[in-house]
Amino acid sequence: MSTELAVKTEQLSRVYKVEKRGARAGEREIIALDRVDLAIPTGELFGLLGPNGAGKTTLIKILTTLLASTGGRAWVAGVDVAQNPWEVRRHINMVSGGESSGYGLLTVEENLWMFSQFYGMDGRTARTRIGELLEIVGLADRAKTKIFHLSTGMRQKMNFVRGFLTSPEILFLDEPTLGLDVQTSHKLRGFIKDWVGKRAEKTVLLTTHYMHEADELCHRVAIVHNGRILACDTPGNLKKSLQREVVFRLRVTAITNPEELFQHLQGVQRFSHEDVNGHTELNFILEDENALPPILTLIQHCHGELVSLEKRDPTLEDVFISLVGRGLGERAGGVGATEGEPG
Amino acid sequence: MSKPTRWGIFWRTVMGRAYPRVIGMQRERSWLFFDTLLPLLQVSAFVFIYRAIQAPPEFTGFVVLGGAMTAYWLNVLWSMASQLYWEKETGNLELYIMAPTSLMAILLGMAIGGIVATTVRALAVITLGLLIFRIEVSIVSVPQLLGVFLLTLVALYGLGMLFSSLFLLWGRQAWHLSNLFQEPVYLVSGFYFPVRALGFVAALGASVIPITLGLDAMRQLLFPTMMAQFRFLDVGIELGVLAVLSIGFLWLARRALTYMENLSRREGRLTIRGQ
Amino acid sequence: MTRQRAVESARSLKMAAWLGWQIESNWASPFLFAIYSIVKPIAGALILVLMYTVIAQGGLQHPLFPQIFVGNAFYIYVAMVLMGVSQAVHEDREHYGMLKYVYVAPLNIYAYLLGRGVTQAIMATVAVLIMLIFGIIVLGIPMPPATIDWGMLFAAWLFGLAGLAFQGIFLGGISLITARHSFYIGDAVAGALYLLCGAVFPIDVLPRPLQLLGQALPLTYWLEALRRALLGDGAGQLLSSLSDRALLLILAGSMVLLAVLSIGFYRWAENRAREKGLIDMQTMY
Numbered sequence: 016m017s018t019e020l021a022v023k024t025e026q027l028s029r030v031y032k033v034e035k036r037g038a039r040a041g042e043r044e045i046i047a048l049d050r051v052d053l054a055i056p057t058g059e060l061f062g063l064l065g066p067n068g069a070g071k072t073t074l075i076k077i078l079t080t081l082l083a084s085t086g087g088r089a090w091v092a093g094v095d096v097a098q099n100p101w102e103v104r105r106h107i108n109m110v111s112g113g114e115s116s117g118y119g120l121l122t123v124e125e126n127l128w129m130f131s132q133f134y135g136m137d138g139r140t141a142r143t144r145i146g147e148l149l150e151i152v153g154l155a156d157r158a159k160t161k162i163f164h165l166s167t168g169m170r171q172k173m174n175f176v177r178g179f180l181t182s183p184e185i186l187f188l189d190e191p192t193l194g195l196d197v198q199t200s201h202k203l204r205g206f207i208k209d210w211v212g213k214r215a216e217k218t219v220l221l222t223t224h225y226m227h228e229a230d231e232l233c234h235r236v237a238i239v240h241n242g243r244i245l246a247c248d249t250p251g252n253l254k255k256s257l258q259r260e261v262v263f264r265l266r267v268t269a270i271t272n273p274e275e276l277f278q279h280l281q282g283v284q285r286f287s288h289e290d291v292n293g294h295t296e297l298n299f300i301l302e303d304e305n306a307l308p309p310i311l312t313l314i315q316h317c318h319g320e321l322v323s324l325e326k327r328d329p330t331l332e333d334v335f336i337s338l339v340g341r342g343l344g345e346r347a348g349g350v351g352a353t354e355g356e357p358g
Numbered sequence: 359m360s361k362p363t364r365w366g367i368f369w370r371t372v373m374g375r376a377y378p379r380v381i382g383m384q385r386e387r388s389w390l391f392f393d394t395l396l397p398l399l400q401v402s403a404f405v406f407i408y409r410a411i412q413a414p415p416e417f418t419g420f421v422v423l424g425g426a427m428t429a430y431w432l433n434v435l436w437s438m439a440s441q442l443y444w445e446k447e448t449g450n451l452e453l454y455i456m457a458p459t460s461l462m463a464i465l466l467g468m469a470i471g472g473i474v475a476t477t478v479r480a481l482a483v484i485t486l487g488l489l490i491f492r493i494e495v496s497i498v499s500v501p502q503l504l505g506v507f508l509l510t511l512v513a514l515y516g517l518g519m520l521f522s523s524l525f526l527l528w529g530r531q532a533w534h535l536s537n538l539f540q541e542p543v544y545l546v547s548g549f550y551f552p553v554r555a556l557g558f559v560a561a562l563g564a565s566v567i568p569i570t571l572g573l574d575a576m577r578q579l580l581f582p583t584m585m586a587q588f589r590f591l592d593v594g595i596e597l598g599v600l601a602v603l604s605i606g607f608l609w610l611a612r613r614a615l616t617y618m619e620n621l622s623r624r625e626g627r628l629t630i631r632g633q
Numbered sequence: 634m635t636r637q638r639a640v641e642s643a644r645s646l647k648m649a650a651w652l653g654w655q656i657e658s659n660w661a662s663p664f665l666f667a668i669y670s671i672v673k674p675i676a677g678a679l680i681l682v683l684m685y686t687v688i689a690q691g692g693l694q695h696p697l698f699p700q701i702f703v704g705n706a707f708y709i710y711v712a713m714v715l716m717g718v719s720q721a722v723h724e725d726r727e728h729y730g731m732l733k734y735v736y737v738a739p740l741n742i743y744a745y746l747l748g749r750g751v752t753q754a755i756m757a758t759v760a761v762l763i764m765l766i767f768g769i770i771v772l773g774i775p776m777p778p779a780t781i782d783w784g785m786l787f788a789a790w791l792f793g794l795a796g797l798a799f800q801g802i803f804l805g806g807i808s809l810i811t812a813r814h815s816f817y818i819g820d821a822v823a824g825a826l827y828l829l830c831g832a833v834f835p836i837d838v839l840p841r842p843l844q845l846l847g848q849a850l851p852l853t854y855w856l857e858a859l860r861r862a863l864l865g866d867g868a869g870q871l872l873s874s875l876s877d878r879a880l881l882l883i884l885a886g887s888m889v890l891l892a893v894l895s896i897g898f899y900r901w902a903e904n905r906a907r908e909k910g911l912i913d914m915q916t917m918y
Binding site: 386393395396397399400402403404406407408409410411412413414417444447534535537538540541542544545550551552555556588 | 665666668669672673676677679680681683684685686687688689690695697701728811821822824825827828829832833834835838839
């Protein structure tokens with residue numbers, strides 16, 4: 016990894032003003048990004064991890080010149096995104112999850128060729144690279160298929176190829192495996208890792224809300240919540256920060272109001288819960304193991320039954336819980352907007 | 359591989375974006391019926407209106423020419439003006455903007471593809487119209503005729519590019535605006551009658567739509583005798599105005615696109631669907 | 634089962650009418666909508682006015698002009714209702730990606746398509762009224778209310794409108810199995826019918842083969858019936874031998890025939906679309 020920065024932001028902010036209707040007419044502000052500072056060196060595979068509405072996609076949109084910031088500055092490949100967006104675009108490409116781009120009547124090959132022309136690639140180079148990439152993602156036999164005949168997974172593979180086709184210096188992947196099956200996701204993740212690993216001059220910024228994806232792929236991960244970066248380090252270091260504590264996962268028969276029961280117990284640092292198949296899954300970050308017996312007693316007292324108990328090494332999800340106070344899958348009360356954009 | 363130049367990217371983008379328009383025409387053969395025979399029937403209706411009121415035979419020629427040019431007007435309204443809005447809805451727009459190309463190149467590609475596809479339709483209507491109704495033409499000057507036709511298209515599609523930006527800005531209302539412009543332009547541009555019938559002032563106002571002067575000039579070059587009493591302006595003047603309109607609309611389109619893009623980036627509109 | 638189907642159909646019609654209204658009335662500016670409602674029909678009429686003014690002897694006093702004006706006015710229904718119904722298929726599939734959900738839901742597709750045409754029919758009615766008022770007040774077309782045959786007017790209007798709606802379903806079937814050009818189908822077919830049904834000139838002027846085609850179209854009799862109801866007289870000689878009663882019977886019968894043909898064709902198109910996977914196709918080029 017080089018010391019040159021592929022991406023840099025300084026106090027980057029994005030605030031949306033949304034009109035309120037009805038009795039409380041006026042404007043309200045949605046803070047999608049709140050003074051974000053980032054420095055991503057060239058050659059890094061950097062992850063942005065956070066739930067829906069955290070601000071990940073807003074950040075990507077600003078860095079890919081689709082959206083203007085309302086405060087702060089950002090540079091991509093050393094170029095200011097606000098002052099010189101055209102120059103930025105020469106260095107980047109983007110793949111989003113759930114994309115429906117392209118034209119249905121054109122074949123896979125034709126759509127990819129068309130997009131390559133927007134980057135000034137000469138025809139022969141484009142066709143060669145299209146063939147190679149389609150082979151890698153397992154879509155070679157569908158090169159001549161019109162895209163309205165493709166399944167979602169195939170379409171996303173095509174989108175992947177579109178992103179890598181121009182061999183960009185900096186590639187933005189915004190939830191690229193969203194909606195894909197396990198096998199395809201695994202294959203594409205392997206492809207991403209390999210691509211960055213073999214090319215020291217390439218940088219990838221990946222947003223995801225899949226913990227294991229960030230854990231598996233990223234050199235460093237930033238945890239994003241409510242438009243702010245709460246922590247930024249390698250996955251290993253982030254997990255190590257919790258090693259003073261003890262992490263337990265319990266599965267019990269359904270109990271009501273677990274917050275009331277466990278939140279204020281001595282020794283419980285952080286706690287989250289989730290309903291899974293009719294059971295309640297409880298994740299505890301405890302000061303030490305002595306905090307466990309009172310929890311078990313309380314479960315018994317509420318006529319709950321312990322189905323399973325597991326002591327775990329801390330994961331990125333635990334890191335997230337420790338920072339935010341809830342799991343990635345849980346909803347925060349009252350927050351509904353997706354990725355900080357006005358609804 | 360050396361980095362492509364800005365102009366290199368521009369022209370490749372034009373060709374790349376024109377491709378779906380041209381290839382789509384070949385892959386969906388229903389255009390042979392819907393885009394040629396049916397419009398010809400519509401043109402024929404106006405021919406028979408003139409026959410019912412015993413108009414001179416040259417008026418049949420006026421109508422056939424006007425009918426052929428409606429193809430371009432409709433293409434501009436529906437396949438240019440509102441296209442960027444639909445590109446936004448499908449997610450293509452953000453990919454275009456993110457690429458190191460210009461939206462002008464994208465629009466130009468759309469225009470060229472649209473012109474190719476529409477010219478086939480227009481030629482079919484004219485050819486069939488000339489044959490079926492046995493229209494006699496006396497071409498004054500082929501180069502002038504071609505010049506007028508090409509300038510009219512440049513100006514018209516420049517207007518279409520301008521509309522693209524505006525319609526992207528106006529969002530869903532764009533559909534109704536396209537509808538609003540359709541029939542009134544048939545009227546004020548004199549698609550089916552010499553525009554001079556509107557009176558000088560109204561015809562002058564209508565000249566901002568390139569087809570008005572384009573049609574008048576082409577009629578003068580094809581039916582010089584009849585048009586001597588119905589012409590609006592001299593062909594030379596009309597050519598000049600068309601040239602000015604071409605440059606003007608293309609310049610305005612570029613300004614509008616830049617403004618639209620900046621505004622959309624500030625307000626976050628480029629990627630919000632359904633607005 | 635029949636009761637369930639009836640409930641389903643009613644629900645489909647109601648929901649589609651509501652949806653059609655939401656789509657059509659989605660104007661940011663009601664003022665612009667008002668302008669659009671007035672300008673569009675008037676522009677169409679003025680084209681005819683100018684054609685007559687430039688060429689016809691007597692200009693607007695030409696004996697044909699009132700007949701032509703009325704025919705042109707009511708022709709608005711043809712374009713809007715045909716388009717409204719047939720374009721619902723195109724719009725829902727291409728632009729909103731909703732057609733597949735319409736098919737997956739327990740909706741009656743025919744009622745749904747007809748419902749989508751209801752708003753267009755209402756808007757067309759407003760446009761026609763504006764045109765007629767314009768014609769009476771500005772152009773001096775004689776149409777005193779006392780001389781109008783209101784019964785015939787209403788019956789002809791109803792039969793014709795229903796017939797148009799079924800033709801829209803027929804075109805919707807064509808939309809289902811074609812791509813980009815399905816957008817123009819309603820418009821293009823309405824334009825073609827413009828030639829053959831005597832909307833803007835008597836079909837007597839047409840060459841004999843086209844006259845025969847015109848006489849086979851329910852639209853021709855519809856416009857003739859409306860002219861007789863409003864003006865006391867039709868256009869041209871070819872249909873003058875038909876009595877008012879005969880005209881209305883032809884309209885009623887053709888409405889039933891169109892219903893059978895259009896639904897039958899749409900069913901066939903649906904099956905074909907299912908075979909080819911076209912129900913959720915998006916071309917977008």
